[in-house]
Amino acid sequence: MYKKLFYIFFLFILFSVISSGQVRVRIFANQKPSSASLTIAEGKYELDVYDGKSISLNAGDPVFLALYENKIAVKIRSSVSFMCDSLIVKGLTGNDRFYFRINSSTGERRIYSGDLQCISDLGVMVLINVCDPEQYIAGVVRTEGGPGKRPEYLKSQAVLARTFLYKHFDRHLIDGYNLCDNTHCQAYNGVCSDTLIVKATLETKGMVVLDRDSLLIISAFHSNCGGETSTSDFVWLSGHSYIKKVVDPYCINSPNAAWRKSIPINEWEKYLKKSGFAPAGPTPVSYNFSQLTRQNNYRIGSFSLPFGQIRNDLNLKSAFFSIVQEGNSITFRGRGYGHGVGLCQEGAMVMAARGFKYTDIIKFYYSDVIITDVNNAKIVKNDL
Ligand SMILES: [Zn+2]
Ligand SMILES: [Zn+2]
Incomplete structure (x- = not known):
């Protein structure tokens, strides 16, 4: 009974993520921001507080957020300031972007799309970027994809990042978001302005990798396998049919060979x-x-x-x-460089340069897999 309920709950969550078209990513998750500032980069925004207060934001006006006695102190322009437990800076046009930096005016300035939620949780400022999954995936490919620029290589990376997203979308659900932005999940530093990556992401929209039982695979990858990928001497990968040793002739002259x-x-x-x-x-x-x-x-x-x-x-x-x-x-x-399991990035870059399609690249490194739309994935976990 319990398992059945859990299964229904699980199905519901995936359905809601896919149908709402939004993903919730905790940003600056491994840092402890005590303050932050946000400025509109594109579109139109309003700031909503959960007592019903709603304030429209003007382009160019920074919003300052700071932790103060377990609350969030908010300052907009010089005239508006108040305290709250949580707030959301909401995009109104569907094509909204904001500049964001934490802790000091000299910190790295990033650009995010969609909304920003800010919650004070027992003295920690939790920042959640609510955005379109495809924008998130392009951002991950920019951060994790290495220096490869060939379209078919970038598509292979986008499909793996998307597979990871949907396989792990419940990883932080108990904390109120789907994924975090560091390597515990996938590194994500905001939107990607590289047009080649954005194009590769859109051209593979919705595509993921499934095993022969139609389950999302663990989309492990690494920089260079040294000519031979590793099988599952890693506990987390043991017994998966799609992880087999592959002799890789493509990466052996690459920088990390x-x-x-x-x-x-x-x-x-x-x-x-x-x-x-x-x-x-x-x-x-x-x-x-x-x-x-x-x-x-x-x-x-x-x-x-x-x-x-x-x-x-x-x-x-x-x-x-x-x-x-x-x-x-x-x-x-x-x-080689990295754990050697799954896709070898430098080998994949060479394959793309030699004319292989992204589907060929993925199928070379993962055995017996299907590349298809995420709606064809069976959402049952092995441990259920
Ligand atoms: Zn995480
Ligand atoms: Zn390799």
Whole structure:
């Protein structure tokens, strides 16, 4: 019964997001803004407070918001100021944009489309941008898409960002919004003015990636796989049919295909000891390890350590590396950049340059998937 109710609730939420055509993104989520300012960039706005007060805003007049004793202090022009618990700055024309910066007049100025909601929540200023999903997706592609500019590459990125949005639209629902704007969800710094990205987003409007059961996939991507993508030695991806090892001939001459890092051998020995390695006796140990294809664990005798853990602990670019002892130092000879799961961005850029369509690019990196409109997605989670 409970599961059924939850399922109905879940369906309802997705339906409401898609049909309302709006997404709620918490902005500056990993910062603690204590004040902010907003100015109209385009369109027409009014400021609504929840006691029914509504004030129209003039172009060029900044609105100042500040936290004060768990309330939001609002100042508009020099004449209007008041305190409230929450407010919404609402766009009225459907094509509205505002400039926004937090904390100081010298902070980075960003541009957002749609509305801004501001709530005081136990002494924290929560800022929510309510906007059109396609505008949000173009903004994500600008931030996360890397330097690739070919249309088919940008389309592949837009489809993955959209897949992520709808798969995770309930991630922060309990807090009153869909997604946050940092890498916990997807990095988003406001609207995108790059016309190529906006065009690629609109040309794939509504398109997402589904697995063979019509469920939205986990649209993982990374900068460069080093010639071979990683399978699910990551807990969060285990058992998904669409994550398979792909030998990637496209990325191997790209900027992030190879890397090298050396550390003194005593530092490496100290690290291994800390990780539980206890060599028996005075026999010299060889630390060399060749990783020609991706493997999960580094091994010396019976001791093993996951490459993923070494990567995290030593801040390496990838977990795909060989270890070579050279005199008094240890050299990591690495391939790729990032976790290696799913789409390889630098490989995808090369595919786009060679004439592949975005559908071919996505299907090269994800096995057995369908690219279709989000309305064809089955909204049942695996854990239901
Ligand atoms: Zn988040
Ligand atoms: Zn690759």
